[in-house]
Amino acid sequence: MKKLLFPKAFVLTVFLILYSCSAEEEPTPPQSVVTPEPEPVPTPAPEQYTLTISTGEGGTVSTEGGTYDEGMEVTVTATSAEGYEFTGWTGSDSIQNSLSLTVSGDLTLVANFSPEPVSSEDKFELYYPLEVKEVSRTEIENIYSTSAAKMNSRNAEILTIVYPIGDFISDGGDWDAGFSTFETILGADAISEIRSKLTEWFTTNTDIPDAFLSEVVEEYMVYVEGGADLSSHFGVTESARLVMIGAPTSMGVIDFKKVIIHELYHAFQQDLESDSCRDLEEANPDSNSKWLIEGAAEFFAQTHAEELGFTGTGRSALLETALGDYNELVSEGAESPASLGPNATTAAAAIYLMVLKGYVQESVIFDGSLFYDCARENEYGSSNSNLQFIKDNWFKINSDNGTYTFQSEIVN
Ligand SMILES: [Zn+2]
Secondary structure, three states: OHHHHHHHHHHHHHHHHHHHHHHHOOOOOOOOOOOOOOOOOOOOOOOEEEEEEEEOOOEEEOOOEEEEEOOOEEEEEEEEOOOEEEEEEEOOOOOOOEEEEEOOOOEEEEEEEEEOOOOOOOEEEEEOOOOEOOEOHHHHHHHHHHHHOOOOOOOOEEEEEEEEEEEEEEOOOOOOOOOOEEEEOOOHHHHHHHHHHHHHHHHHHOOOOHHHHHHHHHHHHHHHHHOEOOEEEEEOOOOEEEEEEEEOOOOOHHHHHHHHHHHHHHHHOHHHHOHHHHHHHHHOOOOOHHHHHHHHHHHHHHHHHHHOOOOOOOHHHHHHHHHHHHHHHHHOOOOOOOOOOOOHHHHHHHHHHHHHHOOOOHHHHHOOHHHOOOOOOOOOOOOOOHHHHHHHHOOOEEEEOOEEEEOHHHHO
């Protein structure tokens, strides 16, 4: 059948040529000197493309885009809001805030901003009256400065009080908080020194009226004098942060150092004491705040401890402990052994899984900016559907020759 088509096509071609030849044989008019206007060639309508331009939190863009003809020049300018800086574009490699584009296809651009480093002048005061586990004052200061150096911005006045306590005496104590009672080994001089440090720090960094000052200070002194096993961060105001560690004899030296990193990270979590963020958290029965706060502190502590060369720390160690805690709850017949809450280790495993899944950037945990502007109740609030996957899967952990990782099917 195909072969038959060739002669037909040939006949048609010949006819067309003849026809056009015959047209030229009409009588030609006298030659004119006027050059004939060329027939206007209809130009095809130019291709059109869509530019979609939007912005993340912290700024605006000069245009939201639209439909443009191919080849058009479009200029887009990103302007940061007060307290933010422009950090680049998603959809372009340019780091300039003003971008000139030649339209050649559909394009989606997002202008990114991040909070400006507001201050690098946090105040850090360490009161360390008695060496704990042969860890020098210099080493604690180094733990502080290497942790602080990772922060995007620091605006805390941190008083850190670290001292040893002795052997376990009893569960609970002369306080409502869940600390246990240990032998007090600080001398009277050191205890009185802690009292005056606290008084001075509260006077300088808070607006507690003088009449109430000693009452407030005594709330903390009860722990010191009573031998409470504090491993605690107290957010006194948005920027006044108190870290108190009473380290029992039984605490391992690595745990001791890791606890210092963990508690200091809480001091860098800027929105912990923001009233508006607290209101959001309290109004939300499904809030993720507790486990995000604890998990980020512990994930940072484990990772930074490993960087500092502390043996038995790091992500595998974190997953090992988290799996152990989970299995213990399962063996006790707990109703929901996977539920995330104030357990820092299981929460840190959940944070780590968020990082591996791309649900949160590791950098925003490490620089503390996950705790700006209450992202834990907004972006990572209960309506973030990615977090349901995390809650359902964080405990799916494998061990291979002592190395703990998430099961590959949940990470991929
Ligand atoms: Zn904590």
